[in-house]
Amino acid sequence: MSLPKRSTLLEQTITGYILPNNEDDDVEDEDEEEEIQTEFLDMKEMNSVSSGAKMFKFSVPASKEGILVSFMANDEKCRVWGRFHLCDPWWEVTCTVRRCNKHKFSTIPSSYPSYSLRTNLSSEDHSLVSLFLKACGANPGFVMSFMDFLSKNRHVVELINVLDALQDFEDSGPENRAKAKELYLNDLSTLFFNAEVIAWTHVEVARKYPQIMKYLPTLLPGQFMDIIKQQSNTHIMFREFLMIRCEAKLEAFKVCNLLSRMTEEQRNGLQLYANLKDYCRDTGSTYIEQNMLLEKMQQWKIEDAGYSFLHKHDVLKLENNKVALHNYFSYEKGIAECLRALIEGESWMIHLDVKEVLQRAAMERLNEMGHGDLNDSAIELDKDHVRAAEMICAYPVTVISGKGGCGKTTLVSLVFKKAMEKQTSKSDSDEKPPVEVLLTAPTGRAASILTKRTGCTAYTLHQVLWSFMNRKKEENANLQEWKFSKVRVLVVDEGSLVSVQILHSILSLLTKHAELKKFIFLGDVRQLPSIEPGNTLYDLFEGFRKVRWAIEMQTNHRSESELIVRNAGIRYSPLEFDATINMRNPSTVPSDKRFIFVKISENHDGKRDCQLINELCCKHYSGHVTKTHNNKIHFQVGDKVCCTKNGYISETDNENMQEEPAHDVAGMSQDIPRTQRKNEQKQVKKERMCNG
Structure with a gap:
């Protein structure tokens, strides 16, 4: 599919494959880390994990800028900024984007790219198979022999049937069978079905379960990579699939166009569940009065079938004309039961004056x-x-x-x-x-x-x-x-x-x-x-x-x-400021002002707001910008840095390093592994930076 022409639409879908990084030198780098979110489980979930339930690591890939996508019709290229779970060139990537300029796009925040294996490859695309086998850890000599076999036999192979082609190679004659055993020293299936070979595991999932690769990156972006690396026989939604904390958002179902595949009862139930969670989060309450809920359902245009669906599946709890989501109800009831046990249990009187x-x-x-x-x-x-x-x-x-x-x-x-x-x-x-x-x-x-x-x-x-x-x-x-x-x-x-x-x-x-x-x-x-x-x-x-x-x-x-x-005890009233700075139209900070109000962006983007605060403070207090010419973060000693999450800052301690005599170093380097020598030469100190 070729690169879509310029459109007046805000969003468009593009499909292609991602080029390896070394094929493009003009790629901007960004100091952004993979987002790992810690999940804090309740006691029921913890007990389930200890009994065999699976909790998947929540990790969203970092945004990448300058990823080149080559489209198959005209080999046109564009740069896409987004979060890509899989970047290997054998994946066909489909993403919904907004155009930034003629050759640059950005994925929309609510959507993640979907993936499928590239097909209709010509014999010239054997290099893709070679890259894949190397990623699987196959012996280089074996890969070379196998690729020669494909060229001589004009064998067109795709990743979806690469295992069959490998078996054909082994069965093609005693010589190749001997080469396989000599060069590979293992049964083919042993390597490729080894759970540690992540590349092969991903391809197997795509071959057997293409819908997972299409929808799961958007439905469960944080758990997607951990889910698809599991072995096929792993017990995978809690109660039914032994999955914990794997809950897709309503918006994700909309982006994937999956609501139309649900029954009316399921759609109404999902909509009601999402709205109730929003209501509880906005109001801080763990329940809603039943009469108010009925009024809200009319405002939300949700039919009674949605309530019946959630009640039937024990998602909602009704007690004393109050409706609560089951987990909030169970937490509060559990607290009351624990406190009652303390009150009615054996008392402990501390005898002190x-x-x-x-x-x-x-x-x-x-x-x-x-x-x-x-x-x-x-x-x-x-x-x-x-x-x-x-x-x-x-x-x-x-x-x-x-x-x-x-x-x-x-x-x-x-x-x-x-x-x-x-x-x-x-x-x-x-x-x-x-x-x-x-x-x-x-x-x-x-x-x-x-x-x-x-x-x-x-x-x-x-x-x-x-x-x-x-x-x-x-x-x-x-x-x-x-x-x-x-x-x-x-x-x-x-x-x-x-x-x-x-x-x-x-x-x-x-x-x-x-x-x-x-x-x-x-x-x-x-x-x-x-x-x-x-x-x-x-x-x-x-x-x-x-x-x-x-x-x-x-x-x-x-x-x-x-x-x-x-x-803290004074009633709130508007504060008086010496000066006001609007970050949408930045200006210099007056040197004689001390109590300054800074207006941040109106989009409630905490990460971007944090960047703007750092840019302003570094420029005003430290006299330098926060990034270098190649977009690397450039904080210096003495900077006051605003951050949105806790983290560690590594500092290499070279003060205690002493240069060894040349002959000693030369003599030792032959016997000591490089990584060990490197670790001995420097120590890394980690300072914890707390958000604030």
């Missing part, structure tokens, strides 16, 4: 500040602290809210340190006590701050979950020896960031596989909740405040955060 503990701690702080001349009577305790400490000692569940600097984490660590000291003093054992108080937070940064403020090791919630799963995977694993099996107290900080899924998972785990007796939930109910549906901190705070198991701290005790706390 909390006023004395708080008073001693206050005296120690005053002594450190040089005010040791004050006596106990001069110290006025925070009434909220006293009440919160009493709750922690007496009740199985305590929810504490307060702005930063109110002393939530300090109070909790103080109470349990004293409780552990009291318990240790009664014990005669010299053994290291097990982890009984587990400090956690939803993010690595929050856990790091929690560790710093309490002086005790804090973990992320996901670290706790994965430590259990790793233990469970061990052969003959004894879960009673799990690191956190003796935990009696769970403390979760930054509760406003905790989703219903992760809270359900951690509570389920510790109530079943640990000795959990107390749950302390900390946070600020006035902060924005988790980006996931559900507001666990607010809901639990409001619920437990009715029985006086929840308290809000009012006083800030951290002087450096006083202004932040004060501002």
Whole structure:
């Protein structure tokens, strides 16, 4: 198919094959990495994985610019910018694009290229078969003999029947059979059906399941490559196919024109499911009132059959005239059941004189500040602290809210340190006590701050979950020896960031596989909740405040955060700026201005917004641009860099390198592998860069 002529349409479809990179020198390079997304599973999914279910790695290929596509009719070439899963020249690639200029296109964001094996190859295209065999790891001598055989016999072979041609070569005579055994030293099928030969596995999938190569890159772009590299007998949608977290979006079905192949009931169900997920994400709610849902369905033009379809397949749950997606319902119900088990279970009363503990701690702080001349009577305790400490000692569940600097984490660590000291003093054992108080937070940064403020090791919630799963995977694993099996107290900080899924998972785990007796939930109910549906901190705070198991701290005790706390309580009003810069029409930053409002793009493209911020700041503060002439990122020492995700920056440490005498190096290099010598010559330091 030839390159389509210039069209007034915004989108058009082009088909061709991708040239190898070394066939074109004029290809722009881009410092963009493959996008790998970490999936955090709930407990049910984790148990399924340990029982044999398959979780595929989510990895979207990096965008590439300057990929040349040669079209078969006129051999015209154009440059396409897009995300290509497969770039080998034996793939026929079909993609929907928008024209950037005469010879350059860009794939549309919602669509990924589809793939099929190239067919109707002439005898001159034997080089394609040769490239494929080399990619499969075949012996070069064997490949040469096989290609000679094809030329002499004028054998037209395509990748779809290459295995048959290889067998014909082996069966063509004793000499070729001997060559195959001598040069290849293996049975043909052994190599090509080896799961490690990725090139052959991909071709086998395309030969047997062409629809997968056509639709799956768009339906499941993140899991596509991991799925097609599996062996044919691998157990592959959870419940039916043992696949976890493989959910295609409604937009992907539309792009693939697959909705017309579904029944009306399925179409309405899929549309309703997508709209309900959007509703929950936009409102932050985990359910919708049934009457409101019926009104919404009329607005969305979705028939009742869609609701019936989802209800029949247990996707929706109806209770007390509230409709919820099943997973959200199960998470919240699971949290309630875990908390009920704590409340009704064996209680643990901590016998502490909390006023004395708080008073001693206050005296120690005053002594450190040089005010040791004050006596106990001069110290006025925070009434909220006293009440919160009493709750922690007496009740199985305590929810504490307060702005930063109110002393939530300090109070909790103080109470349990004293409780552990009291318990240790009664014990005669010299053994290291097990982890009984587990400090956690939803993010690595929050856990790091929690560790710093309490002086005790804090973990992320996901670290706790994965430590259990790793233990469970061990052969003959004894879960009673799990690191956190003796935990009696769970403390979760930054509760406003905790989703219903992760809270359900951690509570389920510790109530079943640990000795959990107390749950302390900390946070600020006035902060924005988790980006996931559900507001666990607010809901639990409001619920437990009715029985006086929840308290809000009012006083800030951290002087450096006083202004932040004060501002957090002020009602929002528009801010006044010294200057305004519109990034759609950039201008220089006035040198005498300090409080500047920067208007970013209106397309809500976080990655592009981040690039614009870096361009502006580097130019203004550091006096240089962010990219070199060949489009390479060029950050320098001292730059303040805005990033959208966490990552590591590698730095080669050459300071300790010493030059060896020439004769020593020459003598050693013959015996030491090149990679080993390279590793010995330099060390790589990795600094973690956190988003922000």
